[in-house]
Amino acid sequence: MTIARSDSMAAELEVRDFLGRCALCADEGHAEEYRNFYSEDVVWETTGxxxxxxxxxxxxxxxRRRAGISGPGSHTRHVITTLTVTVDGSKAQALSYVQFYRDAHATPILELIIRYSDKLCRGDGGWKITHRRITPG
Structure with a gap:
């Protein structure tokens, strides 16, 4: 049982790190890098x-990058806070609150708080988000 718990804890840490890297990509990465985080058949839902x-x-x-809403030079930050991860073999679910700041280079302004509800799957290339639902608050 110790081995199973250890494997589960390692997988949970992998998912947490993965989601952190995904948030960094939203602020500092190139749009094509999203392919490293989302499955080919991903569903991404937000209001409307x-x-x-x-x-x-x-x-x-x-x-979003063209509009200056996020990405390099936008001075935005996606700050992941409360985060829960449930791993079941090669699948995982994560719930997190995200604070979205603009003007992070000067006096950061909290623009909004959102909730990510993610479903993930682990394959040969590591974890990928297969479904992301973004809701306000």
């Missing part, structure tokens, strides 16, 4: 928006 497939998710990230 639904993207299906990695091509749509990357296109939306490109648009």
């Amino acid at each position: 928006t639904r993207q299906v497939g990695i091509a749509e998710v990357v296109a939306a990230a490109v648009e």
